[in-house]
Amino acid sequence: MITQTEQQLAQALVRGEYPEASVPLLAGAVHLLADELAHAGNPVPHKDIREAMDVLRKHRQFEHVHEIGNAWHDTRGCDPIIQRLLAQAMVELGALERADELLDEMDQMRTACPNDLEFKAQETDFFALRGRIRKQRFVLTNDMNQLVASIDCYEKQWQIAPSFFLGGNVLALRVRLHEQIPQPIHDLIDLAHDVLNLATTTVRSKPSDPWALATASEANLALHRLQPAAGWNESAELWLYRFLFHPKCGPFETESYSRQLREVWGGSPLEESTCEGRLARIFERHVLHTQRRWSADVHHLRRLQQNPEELEKNFSGEKAFTVDDIRTMLTLIPNIGCVTNKEGVRLGTGFLIQGSFFGVEGLLFITNAHVISDTVPKAIFCADARVTFEVEADSGMPPCRVQEVLFSSEPGQLGNVTQAPGMLDVTICRLDRTPIGAQGLCVADKIPLPSPKVKAFVVGHPRAGEMQFSLQDSVLLDVCAHDRLMHYRTPTDPGSSGSPVFNKYWEVIAVHHAGSQTCPRLSGEGLYEANEGITLHSIFSGWRGVPYKH
Structure with a gap:
């Protein structure tokens, strides 16, 4: 097996390649690229940075896209493709206001350079990102004005240059609006057929594109919602399976359609009586068995807590874990938080434990030093760190802040057994408040002995x-x-x-x-x-x- 250096990995990224690498090695390669951009006089081709950011985006490495894009933006200004990729990363990381600011900058550049073909080539993506930001605001706030604003963004470009991608978003959002404010149903049915025709035509003409398969599934879902007796639901499932097993359907593609299904269509794997619920269930099973993980948003988690019988229904057939495992995990949720910077960019995880383990009072928050630290390069400064908890996701509560750092130890090298004990990569702190219901996670009395039968x-x-x-x-x-x-x-x-x-x-x-x-x-x-x-x-x-x- 060939050992890579950070420099070699950085060179691979700018070629648009994504070799297998450790998390620290990838982070180091990204730091090299960002540091090279930090000096405005360094001649770094924009093509290299575009390639690196795009391949990182495809692998959902949004925090690294954010780091490289920011380094370019701060020293070299607005490149249309780099700025678009940076704005997309900010959306994915939850920094919607900053993403909007980046798009405003692009609008100003587009106006100042009306004949710049690169800006013209990005117009569809600019409008789509505007729509995505407003769609996400609607998801977070349920503000119908944001829903209408999102529709306007997608629809404006759909009327200029129709595509299955734009049409699919217009369709999904207009059907969602129809549920609150009735729209002419025949217009929606016609739109669904138009989107389905565009998607299926693209499937035939560009079989290498997995997105058209997802849009075909979504158009069938819309038709089933509008004409429930017509049997469109089976076609929606068929197109979804074709999408999931397409050779170019990776984690980014899977999560994008799955998120749309959950957030816009209201699909829940617990609702198999509906078409969107069955599609969500297919997604859940696929991710569980191909990526070996299970995800749930706050609404899904609350429903499982309130309806324990659904645990048996959905997880009783699993061999790798038990229903009791899921039930226990649900009790842990109030103690596990997402760490962001002051702009809301989500960059890590942390958890609460009882301070009595360390001989002090109250709850303590633990995370990595490479996530929160005033001394570790690229970490979030303690004063800028924010912690959000899933149980408070829609409560309106402000994020928790670091009140006091009690202990910190810098990171060591991966797998280096002989390093000094100070290399623990940990920050232990108090937060200014903790969620209601958080009691701290239990700490094991001893370290388990490794064995093929011992789980972690x-x-x-x-x-x-x-x-x-x-x-x-x-x-x-x-x-x-x-x-x-x-x-x-x-x-x-x-x-x-x-x-x-x-x-x-x-x-x-x-x-x-x-x-x-x-x-x-x-x-x-x-x-x-x-x-x-x-x-x-x-x-x-x-x-x-x-x-x-x-």
């Missing part, structure tokens, strides 16, 4: 998304001789940094901080695919200043 589960907010639980293929691989590093094979993504790692009793055993498909083994020579956490017991020893165990 991770719960967090990966890729800046909703709460996600790793459930399948979650095996504890090894613990280093110093009881500091723990390796486990469990599905994690960027944004999982700072997540709690649980044993089979749902007690915290470690803080997740990195992972790689080429991770150095803790015992013996060689590399393997693994995620790495820092054990809570080593963090406790660091807190107390206990000498390193040699």
Whole structure:
């Protein structure tokens, strides 16, 4: 297996390639690109930055798209493609106001340079992003004015240059509006047929494009909603299966349609009596078995808590975990938070535990030092850090803020067993408040012994998304001789940094901080695919200043 350097990985990214790499190595490569851009005099071709940002976007590495795009923007101004990719990353990371500001800048540049063909070529995407921002505001606030504003953005461009993508969004949003303010139903049916025809034509003419398959499924869903007796639901499911098994349907594509289904159509895997519910259930099963994870938004979680019989209905057939596992996980949710910067960009996870574990009072919040720190490069400054909890997602409560840092330890190198005990990659702090119902996660009394039968589960907010639980293929691989590093094979993504790692009793055993498909083994020579956490017991020893165990 060839070991890459950060420089080699950075060179691959600017070629539009995405080699397998550890989380720290990828972050280092991105830092190299951003640092190169930090000096305005450095001759960095915009084509290279476009390629790097686009390949990172395709793999949902939005925090890295954000870092590179910001570095370009701050030193070189507004490039139409780089600015679009940066604005899209800001939307995905939840910073809607900043995304709107970036689009305003592009509008000003477009007006100042009316003959610039690159700006003209991006017009459709500009309008679509405007629509996406307003759609997301509607999802967050249920403000019908935002829904109408989103429709206007998509529809304006749809009338100029019709495409299945624009038409699919216009259709979904107009059907959603129809549920609140009745629209002429025949107009909606005609629109659905137009979108379906465009999508199926594209499927035939461009079979390499998976998006047309998703739009065909969505158009059939709309027709079923408008003509429930006509049998469109089966076609919606068929097109969805074709989409999911398309060779170019990756995590970005899957999440995009799944999110539209949940947020605009109201699809819930718990509602299999509806077409959108069955589609959501297909998505849930597909992700569970192909990506080995299960995600749920706040409404899904609350419904499961209020209707425990639905746990049996939806999860009783699983072999990798039990219904009791899901039931227990639901009780943990008030204690697990998403870490953002002051602009609302979601960059990591953290969790609450009882301070009594460390010999102090109250609840303490734990995350990685590479997520929150005043000294670790690229981390969020403590004063700028914000923490949101899923249980408060629609409560109107402001984010929690860091009140006091009690302990911090800088990150170490992935898989380096012999590093000093100070390399714990952890920040322990008090928040200015904690959610109602948060009592702190339980800490395990001892570190489990590695075995193929011993499980390690991770719960967090990966890729800046909703709460996600790793459930399948979650095996504890090894613990280093110093009881500091723990390796486990469990599905994690960027944004999982700072997540709690649980044993089979749902007690915290470690803080997740990195992972790689080429991770150095803790015992013996060689590399393997693994995620790495820092054990809570080593963090406790660091807190107390206990000498390193040699």
